[in-house]
Amino acid sequence: MTQEATKGSRIFAAPSPWKTKQKKPKAQKANGVRSLNGRWAYLFTAPFFVMFLIFGLLPVIYSVYIAFYSWDPLDPTYQVFVGTDNFIRLWHDENFWNSVRNTFSIWGFSTFPQMAMAIGLASILRNPTLRAKTLWRTILLVPNITSVLAVAIIFQQLFGRDYGLINWVIGLMGFDNIDFQEQAIPGQIAIATMITWRWVGYNALIFLAAMLAIPNELYESASIDGAGRWQTFRYVTLPQLKNTITFVLIVGTIGGLQVFAEPLVFGSATGGSDRQFSTLTLYLFEQAFTNINWGYGAAIGIAITIIVLVISAINFAITRRLASEDSR
């Protein structure tokens, strides 16, 4: 029976919305509208490209330049070429590696629960027998629209050591109060909670969109085969979500490397008394704008970029492998 369901899903497999979107433009790529004068395109794209080159691309190139200098912003003439010193210093900087570890630790605490909850919620929302669909979907997006700063301030109060609501609940359950702002792992979990709270609903909507693209026939045949709730989910829904899961992972990882406001509010510019919440972006901010160490800050920025590119490349490789398995 379950065999049937998986087989069925292969026969009728609908491409996920992400796949469709990537393929569609390819088919139409070459043919613009012939009767329209193509030279207008330069005028149409000019405002974008001019602004983008000045404020988007130039800073990126400039930051590579800065990273090779030691720079005193109070006296712009004092600017010494130091070669790769900033990068060598970074490689031996324990605080940098600490921020790498913290970033990935917070990422781990937030990503996996978030994925599981988002997929779970989406599969409830996908059910056509659900009532008040639009209402639920809309409520799910509320946390996402608010500023990270406001959210961090609210949660800082909720996670307070002596009078926070969360410690009150922990006390009711008979445990000792937890000092979230001092202890490393509980604090990182608190920060991960803020991130999860913000993104669960958003990701649930992404997964919902992917699930809506799964043809109903699959569910009908699964039900004829007598599949239960869990089996239907495991053998009909889940295999169709591969691409979406990869997409959400990539976007989540890039976002995770940029986490900044939550640890700043929770543990000031150094990321806590013992740097226990110092993330990569917070460390860049600390070096560049608290210590006014621009060359070193630029080197950290380049390091973040390299990490992003490496992770994206790994993700793409995995996606490609999964995609080729699909076509087999």
Next chain:
Amino acid sequence: MKMPFARANFAPGWHRVRIGGYLSLGLITFISVFPFYWMFVVASSGTEEISKMPPSLTPGPRFMTVIGHVYEVVDFTRALLNTAFVGVTVAIAQVLFSALAGFAFAKLNFRGRRFMILFVIGTMMLPSQLGIIPLFIMVSKLGWIDSLTALIVPALVAAFGVFWMRQVIDAQVPNELLEAASIDQAGVLRVFWHVVLPIIRQSAFVLGLFTFLASWNDFLWPTLVLTSPSNFTAQVAVNQLKASYVLDYALNLGGAFMATAPLLLLFVIVGRKLVQGVMDGAVKG
């Protein structure tokens, strides 16, 4: 138990959503909304109510007093007007420039089209922190420190907007329609304005909304470049409250309330459109 659900849509192959499903949705609704309620509770309480166990779960009587204190530290009306001005300007500019470029990439034949679009998509991979130090130096040299120009000008265009508008125009505007319009001797600009824009207005509006929200909530860049209170945006003002007193929770959350309430009101009006935008794959995380 069965009665309330008896009229549910007939959906072959689906197990009905049971009480557990509704409980999960109810729980996530509570978790999503409660922090906002709590923000109001704390913002309307005195220090005694906040520092007591068990905590008071209902709003206190001091809301106006707390907001008064907020205004003593920073002129929040001014901050909200600044934020709205920056957000609206940036949203309109991004939608317009993105739609223009997106139209060219989707529908016009020109040399370098393929390379340029790949280039735009490629730059979307770069994290925004990479450019922040040089951008700060550039903005200082241009003399824009402590002015709203520093927030507006660098944000007028974005690669993501162009990428998305190109997808939208490609998918929603049929070539035949453009052929027909251009045979009437309508210029390319008129075709864009009278044919393309009306078709994509829904998606363009959603792009504008998300741009506005991102601008409203931006925090790192504005705190770096704005120094005088008359130029503060709402987020900088909230941050200022954090810095000015020894951890006054009511004051902090009063500020957060002021910066958040306009967005919640906006969300009541446009929430459904935003949901549709996310589900259309409109937004990068």
